[in-house]
Amino acid sequence: xxxxxxxxxxxxxxxxxxxxxxxxxxxxxxxxxxxxxxxxxxxxxxxxxxxxxxxxxxxxxxxxxxxxxxxxxxxxxxxxxxxxxxxxxxxxxxxxxxxxxxxxxxxxxxxxxxxxxxxxxxxxxxxxxxxxxxxxxxxxxxxxxxxxxxxxxxxxxxxxxxxxxxxxxxxxxxxxxxxxxxxxxxxxxxxxxxxxxxxxxxxxxxxxxxxxxxxxxxxxxxxxxxxxxxxxxxxxxxxxxxxxxxxxxxxxxxxxxxxxxxxxxxxxxxxxxxxxxxxxxxx
Amino acid sequence: xxxxxxxxxxxxxxxxxxxxxxxxxxxxxxxxxxxxxxxxxxxxxxxxxxxxxxxxxxxxxxxxxxxxxxxxxxxxxxxxxxxxxxxxxxxxxxxxxxxxxxxxxxxxxxxxxxxxxxxxxxxxxxxxxxxxxxxxxxxxxxxxxxxxxxxxxxxxxxxxxx
Numbered sequence: 001x002x003x004x005x006x007x008x009x010x011x012x013x014x015x016x017x018x019x020x021x022x023x024x025x026x027x028x029x030x031x032x033x034x035x036x037x038x039x040x041x042x043x044x045x046x047x048x049x050x051x052x053x054x055x056x057x058x059x060x061x062x063x064x065x066x067x068x069x070x071x072x073x074x075x076x077x078x079x080x081x082x083x084x085x086x087x088x089x090x091x092x093x094x095x096x097x098x099x100x101x102x103x104x105x106x107x108x109x110x111x112x113x114x115x116x117x118x119x120x121x122x123x124x125x126x127x128x129x130x131x132x133x134x135x136x137x138x139x140x141x142x143x144x145x146x147x148x149x150x151x152x153x154x155x156x157x158x159x160x161x162x163x164x165x166x167x168x169x170x171x172x173x174x175x176x177x178x179x180x181x182x183x184x185x186x187x188x189x190x191x192x193x194x195x196x197x198x199x200x201x202x203x204x205x206x207x208x209x210x211x212x213x214x215x216x217x218x219x220x221x222x223x224x225x226x227x228x229x230x231x232x233x234x235x236x237x238x239x240x241x242x243x244x245x246x247x248x249x250x251x252x253x254x255x256x257x258x259x260x261x262x263x264x265x266x267x268x269x270x271x272x273x274x275x276x277x278x279x280x281x282x283x
Numbered sequence: 284x285x286x287x288x289x290x291x292x293x294x295x296x297x298x299x300x301x302x303x304x305x306x307x308x309x310x311x312x313x314x315x316x317x318x319x320x321x322x323x324x325x326x327x328x329x330x331x332x333x334x335x336x337x338x339x340x341x342x343x344x345x346x347x348x349x350x351x352x353x354x355x356x357x358x359x360x361x362x363x364x365x366x367x368x369x370x371x372x373x374x375x376x377x378x379x380x381x382x383x384x385x386x387x388x389x390x391x392x393x394x395x396x397x398x399x400x401x402x403x404x405x406x407x408x409x410x411x412x413x414x415x416x417x418x419x420x421x422x423x424x425x426x427x428x429x430x431x432x433x434x435x436x437x438x439x440x441x442x443x444x445x
Contacts, residue, residue, distance in 0.1 A: 050301055053299070127304075
């Protein structure tokens, strides 16, 4: 190889300069809200392939899962039937409560908070290589009206946000990634906290709240929602529940473990809240 | 022909790594197919080619996943270089030393990631990371390298003549 370089050093030099120039242009010329054209082009080429591979492996694993589930289906069926009966009787009670709530609200002339988001459904087609981060790629991009920093949720709760976007793809950073921090609030007490992603000793998919004051009223089971501060996420998105409360090493604060509402190990589809680029203003 | 075969192997490994590897996770640990392929390629070809392929794989990952450009490039470049040096100087070229190299380089890669996380003030627990992530991944990579080396070695022996 060195003999080759020695003999054709002019050609090698020219090629190296061209490659460096392209790379420099690619990474220096990043447009606002969108990734550089080299990464975008690579993503456009690879995204359909990843989608195809994902579809094939998803169906194959689905078949195996179906076979494995046959045994437990009968038991699950019976338990679910019983649960449905319980829920139906609870529903009757809740209907009465809802009507009373509406009546009282109209008396107080309170506007009901409407939380209707403009969302786009997307499928996860690839996950980041390695075991250190839980970022993934979805099959929607700027062509579908998405933009960088758009929040990503699913039916259970908050998933993360878009940190890089191309024409037909987007990369999502999850709230459980070790580099993630999310502004949150405890609705019961009104305390504002920060939820960080970690890799805990007990489970790999947890979050943590650090520096919680020792005199805080936080309890196991408390729900946690986004606070809306910082402009990253809208207010009120469900993050998870308090799982465990520990005293920190300094004895002055408490470390709280949070179990996310979303099952990140089985996450397959997400919803992206279209913000029209508004979400990136606070960053 | 050699370049075409290498391109196909790398692309296939990348696609399998991102779409399939998490489905064969054991205790939530996924194998690093790209690292295994790089080690096998370096053993089958030469240290210079291994170095170059490490650079290419790192660039590919930086382009598609990297938040700070260059980290994956440096990591995989070092893996290719160390692997090439080891097999050039004191390791024999066979499937078991290849698996051992995968094991060792995975641990080095894991330590490198830990150092980076420490320097960027990222929250992590070292003992948990080593026992639950690095070590299992190293074992997994080592075992995966055994059949991978045989396949890659046979492919290059059959299709590439140099």
